[in-house]
Amino acid sequence: MNQLDATFTALADPTRRAIIARLATGDATVNELAAPFDMTLPGISKHLKVLERCGLISRTRRAQFRPCHLEWQGLDRAADWIEEARRVWAERFDQLDQHLRDIQREAASE
Amino acid sequence: MNEPAPPSGELIFTRVFEAPRELVFACMTKPEHLTHFWGPAGVSTPIEHIRVDPRPGGVFEAVMVNDADGSQYRMRVIFDEVTEPERLIWTDQDTGMRTTSTFTDLGGSRTEVQIHQANVPEPMRRPEAQQGFLTSLDRFAVYLGALAAGPRDGG
Numbered sequence: 001m002n003q004l005d006a007t008f009t010a011l012a013d014p015t016r017r018a019i020i021a022r023l024a025t026g027d028a029t030v031n032e033l034a035a036p037f038d039m040t041l042p043g044i045s046k047h048l049k050v051l052e053r054c055g056l057i058s059r060t061r062r063a064q065f066r067p068c069h070l071e072w073q074g075l076d077r078a079a080d081w082i083e084e085a086r087r088v089w090a091e092r093f094d095q096l097d098q099h100l101r102d103i104q105r106e107a108a109s110e
Numbered sequence: 111m112n113e114p115a116p117p118s119g120e121l122i123f124t125r126v127f128e129a130p131r132e133l134v135f136a137c138m139t140k141p142e143h144l145t146h147f148w149g150p151a152g153v154s155t156p157i158e159h160i161r162v163d164p165r166p167g168g169v170f171e172a173v174m175v176n177d178a179d180g181s182q183y184r185m186r187v188i189f190d191e192v193t194e195p196e197r198l199i200w201t202d203q204d205t206g207m208r209t210t211s212t213f214t215d216l217g218g219s220r221t222e223v224q225i226h227q228a229n230v231p232e233p234m235r236r237p238e239a240q241q242g243f244l245t246s247l248d249r250f251a252v253y254l255g256a257l258a259a260g261p262r263d264g265g
Contacts, residue, residue, distance in 0.1 A: 005206060085121045085123075085227055086121060086123060087150065088150045089121075089123045089225055090123070091150035091151040092147055092148060092149075092150055093123075093125045093127075093147075093223070094151075095146065095147035095151075096127065096134075096137060096146075096147040097125070097127060097128075098147070099137065099143065099146040099147050100127055100128065100129040100133065100134065100137065101128070102146075103133075103143075104129060104133075
């Protein structure tokens with residue numbers, strides 16, 4: 001699975017999206033992130049590992065608090081993919097539009 | 111006509127063509143047509159490198175060549191559904207991305223084509239899982255909108 005696939009998979013889970021939403025307001029420790037959820041610390045840690053692996057969050061190595069930080073580029077990459085796919089289809093369909101005009105004009109003049 | 115992108119890992123793209131539906135469908139499935147438009151701007155798709163076998167399980171392959179530097183990009187997808195002249199569904203073998211093309215006859219020789227692309231990873235491909243995945247992404251679109259509107263603390 002490439003990083004973009006991993007990003008979309010990570011974002012498909014509601015708990016992980018809630019974690020991302022929380023981190024968008026500022027860095028937080030595992031304990032702070034676990035508080036709103038009916039979930040054990042190991043359960044939250046598992047979600048954080050998924051988010052960390054695909055580059056959506058990072059954790060500083062200092063002290064035992066290891067606050068989590070949202071990596072905005074990860075979200076931007078997901079948005080970029082959509083923009084790129086949109087551009088390709090727009091240009092492709094501009095050309096298809098021209099091609100359809102050409103072949104219909106040819107057919108009409110025959 | 112082209113609605114804004116749902117910021118969710120999904121792409122929906124719509125275009126209306128002044129041509130009958132059968133012809134538009136043929137353009138999307140025949141190499142002699144595809145070679146005229148498949149590569150985006152600045153990219154050619156030579157007809158000898160296009161292979162289309164429009165039936166479920168059939169392959170759709172193309173090599174696209176960058177006009178500027180000659181670099182090549184190979185696309186390989188497998189058809190999941192071919193319903194002429196209404197619908198094409200294929201899945202990219204490298205990325206797992208699934209593309210649904212829907213052709214709607216608007217009457218008066220006008221045809222609407224809607225492209226729906228979703229980056230659906232391997233484990234999510236079962237229909238029931240996919241349903242949940244897309245629904246989750248729809249909800250995520252709301253989140254992403256809220257996040258984008260909020261303050262960024264230094265990135």
